[in-house]
Amino acid sequence: MSDIDNGRRLRAVDDGLLRRREAIADLGDALRLLIENATATEAPTEELIRAAERIRRAAAPLGERVRGRFESAAADDLLGGVRLYNPVTGAGSAFAPPLEISREDGLAVGTCTLGLAFEGPPSYAHGGVSAMLLDQMLGYAVSVSGHPGMTGRLDTAYRRPVPLHTPLRLTAEVAAIEGRRVTATGTIATADEPGEVLVEATGVFVALRAEQAQRLFGPVIGRNRESRAG
Numbered sequence: 001m002s003d004i005d006n007g008r009r010l011r012a013v014d015d016g017l018l019r020r021r022e023a024i025a026d027l028g029d030a031l032r033l034l035i036e037n038a039t040a041t042e043a044p045t046e047e048l049i050r051a052a053e054r055i056r057r058a059a060a061p062l063g064e065r066v067r068g069r070f071e072s073a074a075a076d077d078l079l080g081g082v083r084l085y086n087p088v089t090g091a092g093s094a095f096a097p098p099l100e101i102s103r104e105d106g107l108a109v110g111t112c113t114l115g116l117a118f119e120g121p122p123s124y125a126h127g128g129v130s131a132m133l134l135d136q137m138l139g140y141a142v143s144v145s146g147h148p149g150m151t152g153r154l155d156t157a158y159r160r161p162v163p164l165h166t167p168l169r170l171t172a173e174v175a176a177i178e179g180r181r182v183t184a185t186g187t188i189a190t191a192d193e194p195g196e197v198l199v200e201a202t203g204v205f206v207a208l209r210a211e212q213a214q215r216l217f218g219p220v221i222g223r224n225r226e227s228r229a230g
């Protein structure tokens, strides 16, 4: 194959991957709308019955070709950190708010708005949801510091309830690195009042030894490499 043909083939692969990722994000948007509407709905009972039938029909073709536990999604890039179905940040996840994270002067900053599907106390977020958001925030700060690890401990202090339907601002940063242990701290506030901390967390992340990483993730990483090579 000539260099030109090869270049065209690579571009076609890139275009195909880009299109698939856009389609996954669009399906994720549709599913999140479905979940929010299904949680908030006060539609007549007959409409709920009809909706359940229609949704099962729509789900069936998606179930015809599925991956198993040890296969990452074809559109993901595991080693490149692209995880479209991450339950906190994934654009394709029906369950994710999704939380968007970026870096601002060494600080990880996250934004999201939680709908009624995340309700715990009436009109406020479930405490487990706040912990999930903070686990992801702290994990991100730890990863981008160049010392990735798994959460060993996550302590959360719930100072004020976290309101639903309100833009939130989350932060995280690494506080200390001691051998394989990395400590990170983070907060949740509203975007309007970023100085008033609603929830704060301290997490200890533990870097895996090579043999641990191989034991836990070897099968997935091996398959990911194979599918990229093919």
Ligand SMILES: CCCCCCCCCCCC(=O)SCCNC(=O)CCNC(=O)[C@H](O)C(C)(C)COP(=O)(O)OP(=O)(O)OC[C@H]1O[C@@H](n2cnc3c(N)ncnc32)[C@H](O)[C@@H]1OP(=O)(O)O
Residues within 6 Å of the ligand: 081, 135, 136, 138, 139, 140, 143, 144, 150, 151, 152, 153, 178, 179, 180, 181, 204, 206, 207, 208, 209, 212
């Ligand atoms: C850009 C991309 C973004 C990507 C952003 C990605 C964000 C992902 C965020 C989500 C992260 C997750 O949810 S991870 C999923 C939830 N977490 C898990 O499932 C982890 C389950 N736990 C484990 O597998 C294990 O317990 C480990 C790996 C955490 C630790 O086991 P270990 O490796 O055998 O630990 P060990 O040798 O005894 O200890 C090593 C050192 O760590 C300390 N240590 C160990 N466990 C703990 C602990 N729970 N709390 C405090 N400290 C601990 C020990 O005291 C020791 O310190 P010293 O004596 O050396 O000083």
